[in-house]
Amino acid sequence: MNTRRILGFCDLHTSPLIPNLNDRRALGSVTFLGRFAIMDFTLSNFTNSSIDTVCILAHRFPHSVLGHIQSGGVWTMNTKIGFENIFFNENGLNRPSWNTDINNIIANSNQLKNVIDSYDYVVVAPAHYLSSMDFRPIIDQHIRANSKITSVYVPIFDGKKNFTKSTLVTLNNDGSIKSFKRNSKIKDDINVSLDTFVISVDVFLDIINRAQKINKTFNISDMVNWLLKNENMRIDAYKFEHYVIPIMSLKDYVKNSFDLLKYENRRKLFRHDWPIYTRTHDTPPAKYLDNANVKDSIISNGCLINGRVEHSILSRNVVVEKGAVVTNSIIFTDSIIYKNCKVNHIITDKNVSISANIEGKEDEPVFVKSGNNNL
Amino acid sequence: MANKVIAVVLAGGKGTRLEFLTKKIAKPAVSFAAKYRIIDFPLSNCTNSQIPVVGVCTQYESTLLDSYIGNGEKWGYNGIHSLMSTLAPRQTQEGANWYRGTADAITQNIDWIDSQHPDVVLILSGDHIYKTTYDEMIELHRKSEAECTISVMEIDIKEASRFGVLQVNENDEIIGFQEKPREPKSNLVSMGVYVFNWKTLKKFLKDDEKDEKSVHDFGKNIIPNMLLKKRKMKVYRYKKYWKDVGTIKSLHEANMDLLNDHDSLGLFSSENGMIYTEDTHSVPHYIGRRAKITRSLVNQGAIILGNIDNCVVSDEVIVEQGAEVSRCVIMSGSTIQAGVKIKNAIIAPNTNIGDKREINLEGDDVVLVNH
Numbered sequence: 001m002n003t004r005r006i007l008g009f010c011d012l013h014t015s016p017l018i019p020n021l022n023d024r025r026a027l028g029s030v031t032f033l034g035r036f037a038i039m040d041f042t043l044s045n046f047t048n049s050s051i052d053t054v055c056i057l058a059h060r061f062p063h064s065v066l067g068h069i070q071s072g073g074v075w076t077m078n079t080k081i082g083f084e085n086i087f088f089n090e091n092g093l094n095r096p097s098w099n100t101d102i103n104n105i106i107a108n109s110n111q112l113k114n115v116i117d118s119y120d121y122v123v124v125a126p127a128h129y130l131s132s133m134d135f136r137p138i139i140d141q142h143i144r145a146n147s148k149i150t151s152v153y154v155p156i157f158d159g160k161k162n163f164t165k166s167t168l169v170t171l172n173n174d175g176s177i178k179s180f181k182r183n184s185k186i187k188d189d190i191n192v193s194l195d196t197f198v199i200s201v202d203v204f205l206d207i208i209n210r211a212q213k214i215n216k217t218f219n220i221s222d223m224v225n226w227l228l229k230n231e232n233m234r235i236d237a238y239k240f241e242h243y244v245i246p247i248m249s250l251k252d253y254v255k256n257s258f259d260l261l262k263y264e265n266r267r268k269l270f271r272h273d274w275p276i277y278t279r280t281h282d283t284p285p286a287k288y289l290d291n292a293n294v295k296d297s298i299i300s301n302g303c304l305i306n307g308r309v310e311h312s313i314l315s316r317n318v319v320v321e322k323g324a325v326v327t328n329s330i331i332f333t334d335s336i337i338y339k340n341c342k343v344n345h346i347i348t349d350k351n352v353s354i355s356a357n358i359e360g361k362e363d364e365p366v367f368v369k370s371g372n373n374n375l
Numbered sequence: 376m377a378n379k380v381i382a383v384v385l386a387g388g389k390g391t392r393l394e395f396l397t398k399k400i401a402k403p404a405v406s407f408a409a410k411y412r413i414i415d416f417p418l419s420n421c422t423n424s425q426i427p428v429v430g431v432c433t434q435y436e437s438t439l440l441d442s443y444i445g446n447g448e449k450w451g452y453n454g455i456h457s458l459m460s461t462l463a464p465r466q467t468q469e470g471a472n473w474y475r476g477t478a479d480a481i482t483q484n485i486d487w488i489d490s491q492h493p494d495v496v497l498i499l500s501g502d503h504i505y506k507t508t509y510d511e512m513i514e515l516h517r518k519s520e521a522e523c524t525i526s527v528m529e530i531d532i533k534e535a536s537r538f539g540v541l542q543v544n545e546n547d548e549i550i551g552f553q554e555k556p557r558e559p560k561s562n563l564v565s566m567g568v569y570v571f572n573w574k575t576l577k578k579f580l581k582d583d584e585k586d587e588k589s590v591h592d593f594g595k596n597i598i599p600n601m602l603l604k605k606r607k608m609k610v611y612r613y614k615k616y617w618k619d620v621g622t623i624k625s626l627h628e629a630n631m632d633l634l635n636d637h638d639s640l641g642l643f644s645s646e647n648g649m650i651y652t653e654d655t656h657s658v659p660h661y662i663g664r665r666a667k668i669t670r671s672l673v674n675q676g677a678i679i680l681g682n683i684d685n686c687v688v689s690d691e692v693i694v695e696q697g698a699e700v701s702r703c704v705i706m707s708g709s710t711i712q713a714g715v716k717i718k719n720a721i722i723a724p725n726t727n728i729g730d731k732r733e734i735n736l737e738g739d740d741v742v743l744v745n746h
Contacts, residue, residue, distance in 0.1 A: 275656040283549075291669075295666065296664045298660070
């Protein structure tokens with residue numbers, strides 16, 4: 001059955017650092033749409049693609065990754081055969097510029113060497129692009145074309161304002177990658193690199209080994225770019241033509257979360273045949289009381305609502321008291337909006353108590369941190 | 376012998392009075408409170424009481440229940456020194472028998488219980504809704520040096536004839552027992568939650584096994600026999616929420632109880648732990664632009680676009696815009712289409728209600744709707 005053996009890397013090194021949102025946790029561990037963590041999408045894509053051996057490359061705040069993954073059983077089909085491993089490079093703390101995915105793999109290579117030989121292909125995928133991506137057709141193409149590296153991209157049509165912090169790809173006539181470059185926001189029709197690669201295992205080991213000599217600050221994606229530029233290595237491209245959500249800035253996070261209030265967008269991200277797995281917290285269903293008045297909102301389990309909520313997303317165990325009004329806001333787990341408090345265009349951290357009115361702007365939502373009552 | 380309590384949950388019943396709901400699944404596996412199955416309650420109570428070993432006797436439609444229980448991981452029973460095991464009737468050297476009664480289900484598993492070396496066995500029913508720990512009851516049992524302790528509720532004496540009724544002396548020792556009596560002598564009714572010294576229970580079970588007239592039932596045989604032999608038996612007075620959800624009416628009523636401002640079951644309280652269950656991997660639920668939702672409990676995965684009031688809504692339920700649903704329990708995967716009006720109903724899982732049907736709008740009795 002397993003004629004091709006695949007190792008997945010969920011690469012958190014290439015995640016952008018978004019002030020406020022991931023000051024204290026990895027971007028991959030940040031809540032999304034009420035109950036998920038951002039990395040659940042990549043991890044579930046591995047699971048649903050029958051890739052059962054996955055290694056998470058933690059960049060910072062490994063406790064937040066470990067806390068979410070725990071024994072990993074949620075994403076693993078068979079816990080004896082499959083595993084979820086978490087790599088973290090302690091040395092990276094002292095030299096942040098060397099805290100790369102490659103150095104992380106090297107730092108943990110005693111473990112890696114034992115296992116890497118038993119794989120034929122490596123899939124590297126970041127956490128910050130959310131999609132329901134089936135890796136199997138990508139691997140199929142990689143094998144069929146006898147590729148060394150296959151890079152996944154998505155064509156988009158609003159590149160001047162969307163995916164603005166992403167890397168773009170240009171293509172040769174034969175469909176292989178011509179170049180990787182930054183989005184300069186001058187064109188709408190662009191091909192966005194999803195920082196997702198299928199790499200044959202010998203090429204992968206070569207990348208890891210040579211990176212030390214070439215540039216110690218290189219991530220895998222930098223090495224792929226270097227090989228293309230300097231050695232003219234053929235990088236094949238795979239066109240992914242489905243819904244992709246970038247989480248590269250707070251603006252992305254807010255806009256794309258609210259986009260998912262629309263059913264047609266939710267259906268594109270959450271397909272019936274492609275469950276997104278996450279850790280359960282055993283919270284009871286949400287409870288609506290007599291004065292609840294809720295419209296156009298996503299509400300998570302454990303919420304207790306006795307006020308007005310509109311065009312908002314509430315994470316687990318959020319309490320909205322009588323007379324309170326929550327509009328155009330994203331409220332994280334365990335927060336409470338006290339009686340008669342009105343908030344508009346805000347995002348709260350976990351465990352925030354709101355006891356005053358707070359008004360943000362659509363393009364500039366107010367971020368309310370934990371342990372901070374009135375801003 | 377070291378102190379060790381283990382629990383055995385009786386979950387083999389058919390639950391005929393739940394009609395269609397138990398056509399293909401056992402009563403303990405029936406949905407409750409939008410997210411749970413009934414058996415989650417006693418099993419989570421065991422978790423929260425830190426009882427290390429739990430056996431679950433299954434019989435009617437045991438396959439689904441057995442796979443649901445699995446290794447007990449959902450209730451945390453995959454840890455070291457913990458064990459959850461389903462105990463279905465089986466063929467042995469002595470022959471093959473169905474469980475003939477609640478007591479027989481234990482008798483047929485004497486060897487398994489012995490292998491766990493308990494000094495005290497807690498016998499629970501798999502189809503009761505309550506949230507508690509058994510700590511206080513077990514402590515009372517040990518302190519009073521009783522051989523059996525029965526958990527009781529004080530209820531209106533007019534209701535008592537549906538239950539096992541206990542008479543006690545001034546020390547709360549049991550002096551009389553009536554099983555579903557026409558004329559109850561007291562208002563103390565048994566909850567079907569028993570604590571036994573295993574050695575004593577084993578002796579009575581073995582005697583009962585030989586009794587050809589016995590129906591091998593705790594209420595009808597074991598408890599009366601122990602009384603007859605003047606064994607020391609105590610009651611433990613339970614004061615919190617407890618409900619037997621054996622009928623469509625009582626299942627509906629228990630669901631509606633969840634909607635009161637006061638959380639009488641304690642579902643939202645972390646006191647005595649949480650209730651654990653299977654996760655559905657659903658997206659949190661969505662409430663539409665024109666929806667109206669009051670006094671309701673809604674689980675993840677639901678989409679509410681219409682009006683719901685006093686409803687308990689499970690995962691992957693869709694209530695379309697223009698539907699009006701009131702005092703209903705809507706089970707997993709059902710759709711209420713636009714224009715439908717429905718009141719006082721339990722809607723079975725995966726039921727599609729359309730054609731602008733109007734169901735039970737005048738009726739006060741609860742109806743069951745299924746496909």
